[in-house]
Amino acid sequence: MTAPIESVLQEQRLFAPPPHFAQTAHIKSMAEYQELYARAQADPAKFWEELASQELHWFDRWHTTLDWQPPQVQWFAGGKINISYNCLDRHLSTWRRNKAALIWEGEPGDSRTYTYAQLHREVCLFANVLKQLGVKKGDVVGIYMPMLPEAVIAMLACARIGAPHSVVFGGFSGEALRERLNDGRAKVVVTADGGWRKDAIVPLKEQVDAALPQVPTVENVLVVQRTGQRIPMEPGRDHWWHDLKQSVSADCPPEPMDAEDILFILYTSGSTGKPKGVVHTTGGYNLYTHITTKWVFDLQDTDVYWCTADVGWITGHSYIVYGPLSNGATTLIYEGAPRPSNPGCMWQIIEKYGVNIFYTAPTAIRSFIKQGEHLPKSYDLSSLRLLGTVGEPINPEAWMWYYRIIGQERCPIVDTWWQTETGGIMISALPGAIPTKPGSATLPFPGIIADVVDLEGNPVGENEGGYLVIKHPWPSMMRTVYNDPDRFRRSYWEHIPPKEGQYFYFAGDGARRDKDGYFWVMGRVDDVINVAGHRLGTMEIESALVSHPAVAEAAVVGRPDEIKGEEICAFVILEGFQTGSEELAQELKQHVAKEIGAIARPAEIRFTDALPKTRSGKIMRRLLRSLAAKQEITSDTSTLEDRSVLDRLREGI
Ligand code: WT7
Numbered sequence: 265m266t267a268p269i270e271s272v273l274q275e276q277r278l279f280a281p282p283p284h285f286a287q288t289a290h291i292k293s294m295a296e297y298q299e300l301y302a303r304a305q306a307d308p309a310k311f312w313e314e315l316a317s318q319e320l321h322w323f324d325r326w327h328t329t330l331d332w333q334p335p336q337v338q339w340f341a342g343g344k345i346n347i348s349y350n351c352l353d354r355h356l357s358t359w360r361r362n363k364a365a366l367i368w369e370g371e372p373g374d375s376r377t378y379t380y381a382q383l384h385r386e387v388c389l390f391a392n393v394l395k396q397l398g399v400k401k402g403d404v405v406g407i408y409m410p411m412l413p414e415a416v417i418a419m420l421a422c423a424r425i426g427a428p429h430s431v432v433f434g435g436f437s438g439e440a441l442r443e444r445l446n447d448g449r450a451k452v453v454v455t456a457d458g459g460w461r462k463d464a465i466v467p468l469k470e471q472v473d474a475a476l477p478q479v480p481t482v483e484n485v486l487v488v489q490r491t492g493q494r495i496p497m498e499p500g501r502d503h504w505w506h507d508l509k510q511s512v513s514a515d516c517p518p519e520p521m522d523a524e525d526i527l528f529i530l531y532t533s534g535s536t537g538k539p540k541g542v543v544h545t546t547g548g549y550n551l552y553t554h555i556t557t558k559w560v561f562d563l564q565d566t567d568v569y570w571c572t573a574d575v576g577w578i579t580g581h582s583y584i585v586y587g588p589l590s591n592g593a594t595t596l597i598y599e600g601a602p603r604p605s606n607p608g609c610m611w612q613i614i615e616k617y618g619v620n621i622f623y624t625a626p627t628a629i630r631s632f633i634k635q636g637e638h639l640p641k642s643y644d645l646s647s648l649r650l651l652g653t654v655g656e657p658i659n660p661e662a663w664m665w666y667y668r669i670i671g672q673e674r675c676p677i678v679d680t681w682w683q684t685e686t687g688g689i690m691i692s693a694l695p696g697a698i699p700t701k702p703g704s705a706t707l708p709f710p711g712i713i714a715d716v717v718d719l720e721g722n723p724v725g726e727n728e729g730g731y732l733v734i735k736h737p738w739p740s741m742m743r744t745v746y747n748d749p750d751r752f753r754r755s756y757w758e759h760i761p762p763k764e765g766q767y768f769y770f771a772g773d774g775a776r777r778d779k780d781g782y783f784w785v786m787g788r789v790d791d792v793i794n795v796a797g798h799r800l801g802t803m804e805i806e807s808a809l810v811s812h813p814a815v816a817e818a819a820v821v822g823r824p825d826e827i828k829g830e831e832i833c834a835f836v837i838l839e840g841f842q843t844g845s846e847e848l849a850q851e852l853k854q855h856v857a858k859e860i861g862a863i864a865r866p867a868e869i870r871f872t873d874a875l876p877k878t879r880s881g882k883i884m885r886r887l888l889r890s891l892a893a894k895q896e897i898t899s900d901t902s903t904l905e906d907r908s909v910l911d912r913l914r915e916g917i
Contacts, residue, residue: 268729269792271776273860275702277701279699316343334767335756335769339523342523343547364378368597383589403427408453420589423528426525428528444531457489569596570617571595611645614645626656629658629662630816659811690734713736772788794830814839814842815839836871837871853865874906887899888913
């Protein structure tokens with residue numbers, strides 16, 4: 265049988281963990297990682313059970329560690345736990361009581377810091393306000409917020425009283441908000457009068473007002489004042505947080521939750537159809553995000569840790585809020601974004617707070633590259649000791665830039681592969697233990713049984729492409745699609761049918777493993793291009809394009825071709841706003857052919873100044889496919905960040 269995807273990328277560079285880093289790391293050597301991995305593989309339930317007792321506080325112990333009735337899973341059933349207790353209360357009786365828990369930097373330059381004691385108090389007040397508004401255990405609360413401390417506080421307050429939160433990214437429209445609030449039957453919405461982004465106010469309350477007439481379940485809106493602009497407040501429905509806060513006590517005992525009670529719902533768009541409400545529960549999620557934060561980011565008590573995601577994404581849930589706070593860390597959030605009036609704001613923040621760990625996305629790294637080296641070079645980045653990336657495959661050249669310019673060849677990079685559905689990081693280097701290779705997420709976390717298989721579930725050979733799957737349940741896996749268990753089964757468990765009792769969680773990504781067992785994610789299988797029977801992943805061709813000095817960013821898609829089935833059409837953004845030419849197009853085609861072979865040679869290169877992206881920065885290749893084939897775009901464009909990009913691309917045709 266031919267491999268599901270062929271691999272063509274050659275990348276030989278290897279970076280060992282710096283010895284001084286390894287010395288003080290939680291996991292100090294490859295041998296230590298391998299020992300942990302083997303132990304977890306031999307008896308996963310025992311491995312997780314030991315960590316659950318060591319690392320978390322439980323009000324009552326569970327009776328069953330793992331109950332696996334595929335695809336239904338329960339972890340720590342019978343256990344009683346509260347994640348806000350683990351993130352806050354348990355630190356209050358230690359020296360961390362007065363440690364900075366949350367540092368917030370506003371875009372206009374204002375800032376606030378909350379110690380653990382202060383954050384605990386705010387969360388208790390917020391929880392009591394929610395209760396006053398009628399929120400009870402099990403009621404869904406919508407959170408539609410800018411990056412403010414109150415976004416974090418609202419999430420923890422929901423967790424404290426057992427009200428599942430449904431955070432909707434503040435950049436989404438009123439329509440997207442309405443759809444998500446209705447699906448979750450939310451009872452209350454938490455929002456703000458606005459937030460600062462790129463020197464302008466994001467008018468969140470306006471979107472809420474537009475959405476709510478068609479959301480019958482929402483009874484109350486709690487509004488945080490950020491910008492101070494005048495906004496309409498509907499009497500009886502809308503309440504200011506700073507008013508209600510005055511009338512409640514700061515005493516709010518955490519609700520003992522069942523380990524399997526819902527902690528939150530988070531919508532993920534998927535490539536087609538209506539967004540899926542990914543459901544995560546309490547105990548397993550708390551454990552897995554806690555331990556992955558500790559080991560993958562090698563979190564130490566002295567660190568200032570900055571994940572640049574928005575709380576509206578899973579990265580924000582797991583690695584801004586729950587993972588770091590459960591570990592007693594100092595987590596930093598930033599309200600805004602790089603903008604003409606302050607293009608170096610990211611580096612300025614690293615300098616100002618002495619950030620030690622910086623976790624961002626390839627889309628951000630690509631935009632830093634476009635801005636040029638002079639910006640990061642004019643700030644003091646010497647506090648950094650570890651870098652991370654998540655969200656898409658990172659092209660080796662972008663990895664090298666991140667390593668050289670931001671990490672100054674001193675900081676290991678953890679390329680973390682995971683998904684909204686997995687709840688936490690699944691494949692990543694542990695920075696003191698696992699040598700890294702640019703473009704590879706390296707090896708699975710202990711307890712994660714990952715593989716690359718064909719459609720029958722058979723492992724493919726070394727360096728052969730296939731489907732990335734997980735073969736054993738893990739504590740933070742999604743439990744279901746909210747209101748749609750059937751869709752859960754269809755989307756994740758049926759692509760590769762179970763055989764002999766072995767179930768395969770299908771991630772939707774193509775990947776290969778190299779001779780060292782390292783995983784190389786090759787992109788979404790929906791994006792695979794079939795040229796004359798060769799199935800090529802997007803990542804490798806794009807990496808070849810980006811390795812040419814003139815290219816800043818590239819996206820490739822397949823376009824129907826009578827002879828070859830499909831041919832490759834590449835959309836290319838050039839460095840330094842250069843304009844393209846026929847000669848350069850020829851040169852780039854040659855370059856790809858030379859780097860990875862004639863089969864991957866693009867039939868066409870289209871120069872552009874922007875690519876269609878989701879609001880989380882992922883390239884929307886299905887839209888490019890329609891453009892390349894000169895078809896009307898009929899699929900959903902509601903998650904598109906900037907609609908004008910499509911028009912510009914069309915005009916270029
Ligand atoms: C999809 C999940 C996980 C938080 C942010 C995105 C892609 C994610 C990597 C990586 C290659 C990656 C995959 C995955 N992806 N991280 N390190 N290397 N691909 O969450 O929106 O649920 O997206 O993002 O395609 O399936 P998400």
